[in-house]
Amino acid sequence: MREEVYMAGMGGQGVLLASQILAQAAMSAGLEVSWFPLYSPEVRGGWATCTVVVADGEVGSPVVGHPAAMILMDKIAVENHLGKIRPEGLAIVNSSLAGEEFDRDDVRIIAIPANDVATEVGSERTVNMVLLGAYVASAELVTLADIEQALREVIPERHHSFIPINVAALQRGAQYVTNHR
Amino acid sequence: MSERKLINGNEATAEGAIAAGCRYFFGYPITPQNKIPEYMSEHLPDVGGVYVQAESEVAAINMVYGAASTGAWAMTTSSSPGISLMQEGLSYMIGSELPCVVVNMVRGGPGLGNIGPAQSDYWLATRGAGHGDGRCLTFAPFSVQELYDLVGEAFTIAQRYRNPVMILADAILASMREPCRLHERRDPPPGQPEWAVGGPRDGRPRNIINSLYVDLAEEEQVNLRIARRYEEAAQQEIRFVEYGADEPQILICAYGIASRICQTAVQQAMQAGVSVRLIRPISLFPFPEEAIRQWAERVEKILVVELSLGQFIEDVRLAVEGRCPVELMGRTGGMVMTPEEVTDRIVDGRGRLNECLTPGPSAAGRGE
Numbered sequence: 150m151r152e153e154v155y156m157a158g159m160g161g162q163g164v165l166l167a168s169q170i171l172a173q174a175a176m177s178a179g180l181e182v183s184w185f186p187l188y189s190p191e192v193r194g195g196w197a198t199c200t201v202v203v204a205d206g207e208v209g210s211p212v213v214g215h216p217a218a219m220i221l222m223d224k225i226a227v228e229n230h231l232g233k234i235r236p237e238g239l240a241i242v243n244s245s246l247a248g249e250e251f252d253r254d255d256v257r258i259i260a261i262p263a264n265d266v267a268t269e270v271g272s273e274r275t276v277n278m279v280l281l282g283a284y285v286a287s288a289e290l291v292t293l294a295d296i297e298q299a300l301r302e303v304i305p306e307r308h309h310s311f312i313p314i315n316v317a318a319l320q321r322g323a324q325y326v327t328n329h330r
Numbered sequence: 331m332s333e334r335k336l337i338n339g340n341e342a343t344a345e346g347a348i349a350a351g352c353r354y355f356f357g358y359p360i361t362p363q364n365k366i367p368e369y370m371s372e373h374l375p376d377v378g379g380v381y382v383q384a385e386s387e388v389a390a391i392n393m394v395y396g397a398a399s400t401g402a403w404a405m406t407t408s409s410s411p412g413i414s415l416m417q418e419g420l421s422y423m424i425g426s427e428l429p430c431v432v433v434n435m436v437r438g439g440p441g442l443g444n445i446g447p448a449q450s451d452y453w454l455a456t457r458g459a460g461h462g463d464g465r466c467l468t469f470a471p472f473s474v475q476e477l478y479d480l481v482g483e484a485f486t487i488a489q490r491y492r493n494p495v496m497i498l499a500d501a502i503l504a505s506m507r508e509p510c511r512l513h514e515r516r517d518p519p520p521g522q523p524e525w526a527v528g529g530p531r532d533g534r535p536r537n538i539i540n541s542l543y544v545d546l547a548e549e550e551q552v553n554l555r556i557a558r559r560y561e562e563a564a565q566q567e568i569r570f571v572e573y574g575a576d577e578p579q580i581l582i583c584a585y586g587i588a589s590r591i592c593q594t595a596v597q598q599a600m601q602a603g604v605s606v607r608l609i610r611p612i613s614l615f616p617f618p619e620e621a622i623r624q625w626a627e628r629v630e631k632i633l634v635v636e637l638s639l640g641q642f643i644e645d646v647r648l649a650v651e652g653r654c655p656v657e658l659m660g661r662t663g664g665m666v667m668t669p670e671e672v673t674d675r676i677v678d679g680r681g682r683l684n685e686c687l688t689p690g691p692s693a694a695g696r697g698e
Contacts, residue, residue, distance in 0.1 A: 169507065173336050176509045184336070184507040190445075210594035211506055211587075214668030 151204040152290050153213045157230050158222025158243075161193035163277030166303070167220075168199040171281060174291040174299035175203040183211040196225070203290060218288060220280050222263070223247055231256075241284045243276065259287055261325050267318055275318035282322025293323055334509035339499060340365035342478035342510050343433050344373070347405055350482030351518035352431070353379035354404035356393035358386055358412060361445045362501040363435040366407045377515060387412040391419030391432075398428040399539045401526035403485050403518045407433040409501075410451050411442060420494050421460025424556065425541025427525070429488030432466070433481065433497040435504040438664030446664020447501035449586060452641035455498045456615040463553045466496040467563055468614040470586040474508035480612070485518075487567060491559045492525070498614065500637065502587045502666070560616065569612035570621055575600065578607035579683050580676060581625045583646045584635040585611050587666075592635050595672035602673065603681035614642075619649035626653035630683065635659045635672055 156168045165186050172184040183202045189195030200216065202208050218239040221227045223246040234240055236255045245264035263279040270279070285293055297316055304312065337345070344366045347355070355370040367383065374381045384390035390406045397404035408416065413434045423430060436451045438444040459466045467487060471477040477499060484495040522528060529536040543549035574596045584592045589610040599606045609625065611618050626632065631654055634643040639660045647656050659675050661667045678684045 169336070172507060176334060176336050182336070182509060185502060186505055207593065208508070208590075209597065210591040210669045211502065212591055212666050212668055214670035 151202065151209070152218065152288070153216040154201045154203075154218045154220065154284065154288075154290075155198065155213065155216040155230065155234075156201070156220040156222070157196070157198040157226035158277075159193075159225070160188060160191055160195040160197045162197070162222045163274070164188075164197040164199055164222065167277035167281045168201050170296060170299045170303050171284075171291070172201050172203075173303050174295040175201070177299060177302070178291055178295055180205055181208050183208045185211040198226075198230075218284070220284050221247065222276065222280060227251065239284075239287055241280050241287065243280060245276075257287075259283060259326060259329075261322065263322070266321050266325060270318045270321055271314050272318075275315055278315045278318035279322035279325075282319035282324075283326045284322075285319070286323035286326040293319060332511050332513065334511055336507050337474065337510050338365065338505055338507045339474050339477050339503040340435070340505070341369055342474045343407060343481050343497070343499075344369035345512060346478040346481035347431065347485070348373055348377060348379070349513055349515045350403075350485045351516050352403045352405050352485060353377065353518060354394075354397040354402050355379070355406065356382045356384050356390040356397070356404070357406050357408065358384050358390050360387075360409045360412045362437060362504045363407050363409050363433070365504075366433070366435075377517075387415035388419065391416035391423075394430050394432075395419055395423050395426070395428065398423065398430045399426070399527045401522035403489075405431040405433070405485075407435070409435045409437045409445075410439050410448070410454075413451060413454060417454075417458055417460035419460075420458075420466065421462050421464065422541050423494050424459055424464035424466075425462060425552070426539050427492040427552075427556065428494070428539065429485075429492050430494045431481065431484040431488055431497065432494055433499065436498065436500045438662075444664045445501060447503075447587060447637060447666055448662065448664055449498075449500060449588060449637035450639075450641065450662060451498065452614070452636070452638060455496045456617075456645070459494065459496075464493075464556055465560065465615055466494045467491060467560075467567065467616070468496045468498055469569070469612055470498045470614050471503065471612070472586055472589050472610060474503070474506060475510045476612075477503060478510050478512070487563075489523070491563055493556070493559060498586065500587050501664075564616035567613055568616050568618050570618040571610045571612065572607060572621075573610070574607040575605035576607075578605045578625075578628075579630050580604065580606050581622075581629045581632045582606060582608045582635060582672075582676075583611070583622060583632060583642070584608065585614060585642060588635050588637055591667060591669050592672055594669035595676070598669060598673040599676045602677040604677050604683050606676060614645070617645050617649065619645075622646060622649040623651065623653070626650040629654060631655040631657060633657050633659055633676065635667065637661055637666065
């Protein structure tokens with residue numbers, strides 16, 4: 150088993166945190182994992198990408214040319230990366246910022262208005278968790294319970310008051326996928 | 331077994347050093363390795379260690395020189411431009427027969443370059459360490475766990491050969507997080523080695539440490555002694571790992587992060603119908619010449635994959651001694667090849683080994 154998840158968006162949207170939570174959850178589930186970030190120097194407004202590779206044996210390359218799955222958080226991420234996804238692959242796209250028109254018909258695209266869902270949950274800043282929840286519900290890699298546990302491990306204790314709203318966002322993202330199946 | 335922690339290569343480097351017994355760190359900030367000094371400044375005081383942010387890389391390596399003279403387990407870390415600045419100090423340490431550990435998280439160059447991943451300091455690491463007839467023992471990990479383990483072992487190796495040890499990693503290994511099993515922190519061995527500076531007040535003869543030998547014949551004897559240690563290291567410290575087919579058509583040589591990329595390319599090429607073997611040197615100096623030479627007798631050709639435009643390939647060619655063609659696939663300046671690109675270079679459209687593996691350097695950048 151080998152799963153590759155490529156996540157991309159604007160700096161500040163939470164690409165690195167969400168992908169690290171996914172990596173932590175996969176490790177806790179007993180799998181091998183690599184988390185490889187690549188981002189521009191700006192704190193906000195630049196770009197951020199991350200590749201998470203999960204395997205039940207050796208991970209091999211942390212660098213992936215054509216990933217099996219992508220989580221794309223804005224229009225630029227879709228323009229730059231959707232073309233590279235493997236045929237038959239899975240893309241979770243934030244339609245609030247990227248629209249709903251895509252030029253790939255050979256991949257499974259789940260468009261979710263993640264900014265709107267996050268705002269309903271109570272904070273637009275949980276947009277990364279909405280999309281991560283949607284990915285977890287669409288792929289059979291880890292469970293939402295694994296992710297919730299990882300959230301507690303990755304987020305520093307002083308920020309643990311934010312965990313409930315993040316969990317709510319994860320669940321809403323997952324529900325969106327289940328409801329639109 | 332201990333619990334696994336999801337840590338990045340910088341954290342693994344710092345914790346690996348502390349756990350092995352390193353108690354003195356001197357450094358100067360540079361991306362992509364700033365998490366190492368940050369971690370050291372936070373955690374070294376917990377174990378009674380000393381962290382100093384020097385005023386420059388030149389000062390940092392000379393502080394390491396001073397600490398090492400006393401027998402202390404000392405280290406510094408930096409990235410390419412900073413390692414250039416440390417060359418003089420390293421040469422003095424080799425000449426003074428002093429151990430230390432230096433980690434280079436290589437970034438794109440030459441010059442200030444960028445903070446992307448590169449392997450273009452191969453020559454600097456394996457030939458370098460400034461002027462004179464000495465070198466750094468050099469090791470290249472390919473995962474966060476191996477980085478943690480190797481940094482720890484590097485202190486023992488440095489002591490054994492009384493020579494600086496260079497750990498050659500890159501910007502990906504620095505920032506990449508992977509599960510890592512950590513062991514208990516150990517103290518360095520008690521007391522001072524017999525060669526350390528000291529004198530009658532410590533109840534032993536006076537030791538003077540420097541690298542100045544006005545007597546030419548004496549300098550030659552010192553250099554021969556250092557060379558004998560390298561010969562001994564070539565007997566004891568050669569490390570490499572092989573993957574893939576037992577009867578390969580082609581051998582891939584790659585180290586560090588490039589060998590991780592090739593691990594996946596080997597699987598892809600085998601699925602496409604070409605039998606491939608990958609040899610991954612962990613020790614770069616001493617170099618696993620014999621293992622590569624033996625494969626050179628048995629394969630059609632060798633492909634060298636490196637994040638530089640033909641540095642590591644020189645050691646492969648020296649080992650092969652013309653027994654088979656050796657071709658290069660290199661990316662440079664912070665750019666990385668994907669496993670798919672390596673596979674495409676090896677396998678032609680009909681599932682056979684490509685006739686020509688190297689379209690030339692002008693084609694190297696046609697990936698992205």
